[in-house]
Amino acid sequence: MxxxxxxxxxxxxxxxxxxxxxxxxxxxxxxxxxxxxxxxxxxxxxxxxxxxxxxxxxxxxxxxxxxxxxxxxxxxPDIALILNGGYTSRNVGNDTYAAAAIPGFVEAGNMEIPFNAKDGFNFNYAEVAMSSTVDPYLDASAIFHIRGDGGIEIEEAYFVTRALDYGLRFKAGKFKSAFGRVNEKHHHAWNFEDQELINNALFGPDGLGGAGAQLQWVAPTSLYLMAGFELFNGNPYQGFSAKESASTAVGYLKTSTDVADATLLAGLSYAQGKSEVQNLDGLGDPIPNSFTNYGQTRVYGADLTLEYPFENYGQLIWQNEWMQRDKDVETLTQRQSGYYSELLYKIDENWAMGLRYDDIYQNRTGDSLTSIDHLHRTSVKLEYKPFEFSRFRLQYNQDHSKYIDDQAKTIHEVMLNYTLELGAHGAHAF
Incomplete structure (x- = not known):
């Protein structure tokens, strides 16, 4: 149990x-x-x-x-590289051409020939350009010119404001003056392969400019109107004294307007500074870096350009510029005047041609104001641009502006040049 x-x-x-x-x-x-x-x-x-x-x-x-x-x-910064060179043929040898003179402007053997100096192949330069926005108020640019022989120089280096009121803009550093129509442009932006004759005779291949400051004002009007004022250190080789800082003053007034389908651009320019004349030794030869001041040097300029567009990227451009320099020498005033006229026809986006005539028609120099007038030159060109940043240019000059061994010499010149632009390159002056 x-x-x-x-x-x-x-x-x-x-x-x-x-x-x-x-x-x-x-x-x-x-x-x-x-x-x-x-x-x-x-x-x-x-x-x-x-x-x-x-x-x-x-x-x-x-x-x-x-x-x-x-x-x-x-x-x-944006960086660009520009290359220029080509082939040149003349009816005079290299030494003879280098010893040529432009009476009243350049003594025999002192002429600067930065481009196409040799009879044969030339590598003219490589140009390195850099630009950037520094801050909300300033932009800066620098252009380094590397010559074919390897020499390097600072062609321009400056800053410019980007936020001033009342249409004002300020620039300072080393730069080319906006005097006239072409002075501000660099070689690769020229309409022809060489510089206009009166510009070269008065200002040399580098043009008017240098270390200085610039103030520009754009009027608040429907018609484009710009006034500018600049101060530079003087350059004795352009007739201005270099013994005092900020000794050369430049002023200009520029405008543009549309006339029917065409665009008209015009300008008036003026530069003034103390005169400086190179001293001579007992044999009458210039003494290097030896100058004497006499009164004032005054340069007047006027330019007029007409641009007319066609279909298929075609365009006709008629560009003209006149300059006159009055330079006080002891009790006398030298007067030198000249002009150029260019007719450019852009056939389409690839092909263009042009005709230019230069003339220094008044050239009163010397103690008795003797005159060697009508130093002139005729140029024609044919241009091909495969793309926007490459250009090939064929140009012929018949040059009556040079004297060799104190005798007038007609120089026949043929140039075939290339220009290539690589990288981010800023817009050219309009």
Whole structure:
């Protein structure tokens, strides 16, 4: 009997224990089910939010990349490389041409010939130009001229304001003057392969300019009207004294307007500084870097350009400029005047041709104001531009402006030149 009771108790305990474990398992399964449902709800919520968060993250990353790129870009200036060279043929030898003179302007043997100096192949220069925005108020540029013989010079290096009120702009450093129509332009932007005769005779191949400051004002009118004033250190080889700083003053007034389909550009320019004349030795030869001051040097200029567009990128340009220099020498005033007239026909976006006539028609110099007038030159050109940044130019000159061994000499000259522009190059003056 006792055995039956004990056995019954054991079975009852076993059954009770089995029921307890089952209940525990059921509770655990219920908890797992609840956790699974919560996890599924959380996953669904995450899936709904992920595209938005991804887009925000991508936008944030893109913004960071742009900011980083912009920061790096602002530290790097735009850089351009310009190459120019070609082949030249003349009816005089290299030494004879180098010894030529322009009476009243350049003594025999003192003429600068920076481009196409030799009869044969010439590599004229490589020009490196750099420009950048410094800050919200200033831009800066520098142009380094590397001659074919390896010599390097700073052609221009200046800063210019970009946020002045009332149409004002200020520039300072070393730069070319905006006197006239072509003085400010660099060689690769010239209409012909050589400089206009009166510009070269008065200002030399580098043009009027140097270390100085400039202030320009654009009038708030529908008609474009710009006035400018500049101060430079004097250059005795241009007739201005170099003994006092800021001794050469330049002023100009420029305008442009549309006339029917054409554009008319005009300007008046003036430069003044103390005169400086090179001293001579007992044999009548110039003494290097020896000058004497006499009164004032005054240079007047006027220019007129008419541009008429055609279809298919064609264009006709008629450009004219006149200059006169009055230079006080002891009790006399020398007067030298000249002009050029260019007719340029751009056939299409690839081909162009041009005709130019230069004449120094008044050249009164010397103690008795003797005159060697009508130093003149005729030039024609044919130009091919495969693309915007490459150019090949064929030009012929019949030059009656040079004297060799004190005798007038007609020089026939043929030039075939190339110009290549690489990199980010700023726009040329209009």
């Amino acid at each position: 006792v055995k039956k009771i004990v056995l019954s108790l054991v079975c009852t305990g076993a059954l009770f224990a089995g029921n307890t474990e089952v209940e525990q398992l059921k509770q655990q399964m219920a908890q797992l089910q609840k956790q699974l449902e919560q996890m599924q709800q959380h996953i669904a919520a995450l899936e709904a939010q992920t595209p938005k968060e991804t887009a925000v993250a991508e936008e944030s990353l893109e913004s960071m990349e742009k900011t980083s790129t912009a920061s790096v870009t602002t530290l790097l």
